[in-house]
Amino acid sequence: MRRLTLSPLPARRSSAWPAAAVWPAAVAGTIALSLTGESAAHAAPPAPALTTTPPVPRTVGAPIAVAKAVATAVTASTYTVQPGDTVWAIARARGLDPAAVAAANGLGADAMIRPGQVLALTAAAAAPTAPAPAPAPAPATTTHEVRPGDTVSAIARANGVSLDAVLSANGLTRASIIYPGDILRIPSGTDSGAPAPAALPAATAPGLDAEQSENARLIIRVGRELGVSDRGIVIALGTAMQESWLRNLDWGDRDSLGLFQQRPSAGWGTPEQIRDPERSTRVFYGGAGDPNGAATRGLLDIPGWETLPYPDAAQAVQISAYPDRYAQWEQPATTWLAVLG
The missing domain is CATH 1.10.530 (Lysozyme)
Structure with missing residues (x-):
C-alpha cells in the first residue's frame, strides 16, 4: 500500500481572518482531497451533499466572492457553510453581530466550522449601530408686549438678560425703534445663543451729527x-x-x-x-x-x-x-x- 507523507503546515495566519478561524475550512477541504488515494478505512468522511449551487472558490483577500457565496447559500433562517467561510464573514455579510451568530449556534471563540455545516441565523441579533445624537433642545424664550414708555434696555434689564441678547433675538440694532403693541422675544437668562451681531454705526440725518x-x-x-x-x-x-x-x-x-x-x-x-x-x-x-x-x-x-x-x-x-x-x-x-x- 502506498503511503502518503504529509508535510507539516506552516504556522501562519492571514491577517484577513479573525482569530477564531484556527483551521479555515479551505485548509480542511484541501487535506480531504489529498487523501482520496487512501483506503476506505483511512479516507476522510465525504462532505455532505449540498442542496445549493456549487461552492464558490475562496480567494484570500476577496471578500466580494465570500459575499456572493453567502448570498447563494442563505435561506430565511439558516445558512449552509461553504469552503472558506468563517462565522465573522457570514455574520457581516448579513448585517448580523458575529458574536450573536456564534452564541446562537453554541460556538465558542475558538470553534471551527466546516463545509456543509448548517448555522442557525434566526436567533442572531443584528449588529449594533451607534444611536442617533439627541437633537439639541430649543432655546427657551418668553415674549414681552411693548407698552408706552418701554425701552429695549429696560425690558432686557427687567428680564435679567443682556441688551445685546434681546436685540439679537429680535433682529434689532441699538438704533432700532420699538412701538407699543410690538411683541419682543426674550431669551432665557441661561441661554447664551448666538453672539449678537455687531451693531452698525447709527445713521445720521442730513445736517445732524x-x-x-x-x-x-x-x-x-x-x-x-x-x-x-x-x-x-x-x-x-x-x-x-x-x-x-x-x-x-x-x-x-x-x-x-x-x-x-x-x-x-x-x-x-x-x-x-x-x-x-x-x-x-x-x-x-x-x-x-x-x-x-x-x-x-x-x-x-x-x-x-x-x-x-x-x-x-x-x-x-x-x-x-x-x-x-x-x-x-x-x-x-x-x-x-x-x-x-
Whole structure:
C-alpha cells in the first residue's frame, strides 16, 4: 500500500481572518482531497451533499466572492457553510453581530466550522449601530408686549438678560425703534445663543451729527409711543433744534436746561429731571402721559394745535422771546423724521 507523507503546515495566519478561524475550512477541504488515494478505512468522511449551487472558490483577500457565496447559500433562517467561510464573514455579510451568530449556534471563540455545516441565523441579533445624537433642545424664550414708555434696555434689564441678547433675538440694532403693541422675544437668562451681531454705526440725518441724530431718534420714539402724529413730532424736532441745537445742554438762558431749555423755576421739573432727555421730551408733548401732570402745558394740551401754523404751535408750548425762529426748522425737521423715523 502506498503511503502518503504529509508535510507539516506552516504556522501562519492571514491577517484577513479573525482569530477564531484556527483551521479555515479551505485548509480542511484541501487535506480531504489529498487523501482520496487512501483506503476506505483511512479516507476522510465525504462532505455532505449540498442542496445549493456549487461552492464558490475562496480567494484570500476577496471578500466580494465570500459575499456572493453567502448570498447563494442563505435561506430565511439558516445558512449552509461553504469552503472558506468563517462565522465573522457570514455574520457581516448579513448585517448580523458575529458574536450573536456564534452564541446562537453554541460556538465558542475558538470553534471551527466546516463545509456543509448548517448555522442557525434566526436567533442572531443584528449588529449594533451607534444611536442617533439627541437633537439639541430649543432655546427657551418668553415674549414681552411693548407698552408706552418701554425701552429695549429696560425690558432686557427687567428680564435679567443682556441688551445685546434681546436685540439679537429680535433682529434689532441699538438704533432700532420699538412701538407699543410690538411683541419682543426674550431669551432665557441661561441661554447664551448666538453672539449678537455687531451693531452698525447709527445713521445720521442730513445736517445732524451723531449726538444730534441720537436725540432726534429719542424724540421720534417717544412721540410714536405716545401716539403723536407726524406733524407733532416734526414740531418737537424743530423746537429742540431751535432751543438747544438738539443737544442735552447743562446751561442756557437764566436757568434753562436740556433739549427743550425748560426752566426749573417755571415748574418744568428739577434740574436732574429736565436733564433727563426722555422725561423732558414727554413733558414737551404733554397730554395724558405728561410726567408733570397739569403743572405744565405740553403740545397735546394746546386746543387745536394741529391746525396752528408751525411756529405758532411751538411757541404755544415754549413762550419764547423769538417765536418766528421756529419756522426755519419745519422743512429740515420733516426730512429728519423721514430719515430717522
